Amino acid sequence: MLIIMDVRTIDAADPSWGSLLEKVRHDIFHLPEYLAVEDRFRETVTKLLVVEEAGVVMLMPLVFTAPLSGVWDASSPYRHAGPIFSAAADAAWRRRAVIAALAHLRESGVVSLFLRSHPQAGLEEFAEVGSVVDHSPHYLIPLDLPLEEIMAGMRKGHRRNMRRAAKEGQVAVHDPGWEHLEEFHGIYSATMDRLDARPEYRFDRRYFEGSRDEVGEHASLWVLEMDGIVAGAHVVTEVDGTVQYLLGATHPDCRGKLSQVAIFDAVLRWAHARGDRQYVLGGGAQEPLLHFKAGFTKEAVRETTARIVVDPVEYAAQSARWSVLSGTVADGVEGFFPAYRAPIAERV
Numbered sequence: 001m002l003i004i005m006d007v008r009t010i011d012a013a014d015p016s017w018g019s020l021l022e023k024v025r026h027d028i029f030h031l032p033e034y035l036a037v038e039d040r041f042r043e044t045v046t047k048l049l050v051v052e053e054a055g056v057v058m059l060m061p062l063v064f065t066a067p068l069s070g071v072w073d074a075s076s077p078y079r080h081a082g083p084i085f086s087a088a089a090d091a092a093w094r095r096r097a098v099i100a101a102l103a104h105l106r107e108s109g110v111v112s113l114f115l116r117s118h119p120q121a122g123l124e125e126f127a128e129v130g131s132v133v134d135h136s137p138h139y140l141i142p143l144d145l146p147l148e149e150i151m152a153g154m155r156k157g158h159r160r161n162m163r164r165a166a167k168e169g170q171v172a173v174h175d176p177g178w179e180h181l182e183e184f185h186g187i188y189s190a191t192m193d194r195l196d197a198r199p200e201y202r203f204d205r206r207y208f209e210g211s212r213d214e215v216g217e218h219a220s221l222w223v224l225e226m227d228g229i230v231a232g233a234h235v236v237t238e239v240d241g242t243v244q245y246l247l248g249a250t251h252p253d254c255r256g257k258l259s260q261v262a263i264f265d266a267v268l269r270w271a272h273a274r275g276d277r278q279y280v281l282g283g284g285a286q287e288p289l290l291h292f293k294a295g296f297t298k299e300a301v302r303e304t305t306a307r308i309v310v311d312p313v314e315y316a317a318q319s320a321r322w323s324v325l326s327g328t329v330a331d332g333v334e335g336f337f338p339a340y341r342a343p344i345a346e347r348v
Contacts, residue, residue: 005053005097007104009062012036017048023057025120027280028218028237028244029081035061037210038077041203046077049104051097056088058097064110065341071318073338074105074310075114078200080138080303082118083126094125102129102310111314112338115306119280120242123306130308131333137300139293141279143243147272155295158261165262172232172266175221178212181205183230184221188249203247211235219246222263226251231258236267241277243267264296307337315340 010017012032021030028034035046044063051058061081065073076082085094105113113130117123119140123132141150151159165171178184185205192202211219215237223233231254235247245267250258264281271279281293283303294300309315315338319330322340330339 005051005100007049007051007100009047009049009104009108011047012039014048020048020050020052020057020059023055023086024059024084025087025240026059026084027118027120027239027242028215028246029077029079029118030059030061030084031215031218031239033214033216034211034218034237035077035081037207037214038079040210041207042078042200044077046081049101051101051104053093053097055086056093057086058089058094058101059084060101060115062113068341069318069321071314071340072108072110073112073114073341074110076116080116080118082116082121082123084118084121091125095128098125098129102308106310111309111311111318113306113308113310114337115308117302117304117306119301122301123304126306126308130306132304132306133334135303135305136283136290137294138283138303139281139290139297139300141268141281141297142299143272143276143278147269150268150272153298158295161259161261162265165259165265170224170226170231170259170262172222172224172234172263174266174270175223175233176217178208178221180221180223180230180233181208181212184208184223184233184235184249187230187233187251188247190252191249194252208235222267224258224263226254226258229253232260232263234263234267238271238274238276241275242280243271243276243278244280245282260292307333309333 012035017032039046046061046063049060049062060083061077062074063077115123115126119138126132185208218239219237221233222236223230225231229251232250234245237244237246268279281296284290318340323330326344336342
């Protein structure tokens with residue numbers, strides 16, 4: 001019997017989204033509840049592109065950018081909600097699924113596709129249809145070893161700071177009810193001000209309330225108090241055996257006094273005791289942050305992005321139009337993508 005791939009796009013409200021996730025290993029970035037919180041903050045709408053055949057699936061959350069001169073573009077949501085496959089998807093099936101997905105997007109009027117990799121699934125299958133660009137490492141701690149072995153693999157300075165923090169009473173505690181949300185939002189905002197962070201990192205209180213109320217038990221706070229105040233805190237998620245450091249902040253008055261390793265240590269012990277698969281620390285745009293995370297583990301995957309021209313004819317036409325308006329040559333696929341959406345005012 002001939003089985004044809006079913007390719008479709010569903011909304012976050014579609015109850016089948018949750019049942020589809022049961023067929024793949026996934027994390028917080030693929031939950032419709034979490035993506036709804038992100039959508040409200042970023043004023044986007046995320047949908048799920050599904051390729052399915054005989055119970056084998058590829059799932060690809062996508063944001064469709066508002067039409068520009070009648071042109072639609074699609075991209076992964078801002079964080080790492082990249083394409084994921086069910087375990088039964090072999091290399092040949094994955095290649096066919098990618099081709100089927102691109103055909104579906106092209107028929108839907110999409111001209112370009114920008115993808116962000118996921119720590120559990122790279123973008124190798126997309127290298128044959130586009131350009132895959134390497135970025136920074138993404139650090140993670142496998143939790144299948146005894147805790148003593150995991151600790152022994154850490155940088156000596158991190159282990160020393162953990163012992164010192166414990167001796168000084170700097171012990172982070174789990175706050176699953178977000179009782180310290182007010183304090184956390186205050187120190188997070190102050191941290192973003194100090195770092196002169198871009199707008200996409202300046203989450204408002206509504207964002208954190210959504211994480212608490214809609215993501216539920218999958219997201220929580222870990223806080224470390226010092227001298228009667230919340231000195232530092234992390235937002236930590238747990239989905240399908242993946243514990244993930246999402247965001248963190250330090251009180252301005254505690255910089256240089258607080259050992260951030262104390263919070264990572266507490267979360268690590270909690271995740272290991274639960275029998276979770278991995279503790280994902282993520283990457284970072286700044287070298288000091290990457291160096292800090294590298295002290296916890298030698299395990300890392302490369303963060304990558306894929307830039308795929310879905311409709312070459314229309315892409316070329318839009319890029320030519322952009323070049324005329326800007327007075328300069330449009331970037332190639334490894335530069336600003338899609339090239340015709342680059343802000344003209346910043347390029348002249």
